[in-house]
Amino acid sequence: MLHTVLIILGVGILAGIFGAILGIGGGIILTPVLTLGFGLDIKYAIGASIISVIATSSGATIAYVKDDLLNLRVAMFLEIATTVGAIIGALLVGVVHPNFLYVLFGSLLLFSSWNMYRKLRQGQEVLHKVKPDRLAQKLRLNSSYYDKNKKQQVPYQVENIPGGFSVMFGAGLASGMLGIGSGPFKVMAMDTFMKMPLKPSSATSNLMMGVTAAASATVYFFNGSILPQIAAPLAIGVLVGATLGTRIMPHLPSKWIRIIFIPLLLYLGGQMIFKGFGVTF
């Protein structure tokens, strides 16, 4: 067991470093590595990875708080959807067949690689033209953020609250079921559906990740899906790795690392789907 603890610690450090460099949560790399690499039951892999999501989210929030990008109202309002989704997701894990989880996770990896490809081609931030939205005004969701490049306060409005709320429920469901932070889905709900600018969207999503993960993590904790010998070294490893990652990130050609990583995600996704269908190599 001591051997395992040390190896898992190393896995956590690597996942933390890559997660920080690639701008993705550790969760998406951890579950494939733990299941495909270590033969761990996917239920325990999910439990361990949700702990790592909390560690990275709570560790990173302070940076965004300083940046004055966060929209606390949007976060809290949408957390109603994500936490309910996360709890339902965590409960579903006990009901659905593990193979279904493998296929779902594999599809998610394929989606993430596509998302990463899309990010590579992404250009400048465009401020969407938004019609005044009654619900957004009523809920006081409109706000402003400080743009470092333009050196000015940029006001923004949001719209399509029901759409964003629904996508957030899905994001919470995915988070609880698969043990991931589901950051890209959260950003998508705010940025694509609610037309919130990308920078406050990312900052708000990062805050929401921790609260969402906590909702399903308590379910996992009490029903025994969080193995101490796996979750603990993983969490510590990810914390150390993420700190190292953010330090060395500015000195790395992150674009090239992403390009290298896209096929790796595709490969892992394929492997997970194959495993789900019972095909082994």
Added chain:
Amino acid sequence: MRPDDKQQTQQEMAKVEQIIGVILQIGVIVSAIIICCGLLLLLVTGKSGYSSNHFPTHFGLIFQGIAQLKPFAIIMLGLFGLILTPVLRVVVSIYAFIKEHDQLYVLITTAVLLILILGMVLGYLNIWP
């Protein structure tokens, strides 16, 4: 609301958010230290304190185990602390909205807290078939 008031609330809000950030960091650090203590004890003694693959998930057993310095019990306490840090953030946010006299958001944030507590209860009852 007069512009002066608005600016003041904004400043107050920024201050509260900074405090929230600090609380979160302390929560993470304290939990991480507890987890590390448990891990070190596990590595040094080579024993988890429990037979085969067992580990405590309920508070009674966890605290009993900590009293006997069982590594797995200490680790589980640290992991639970880590899970609680975002919950703590929600609690502090309720306080922030109360200070701002924003009743709507006191209500919304309280709802989030209640959902989190519901998750805990559901997990504790272990309603899995």
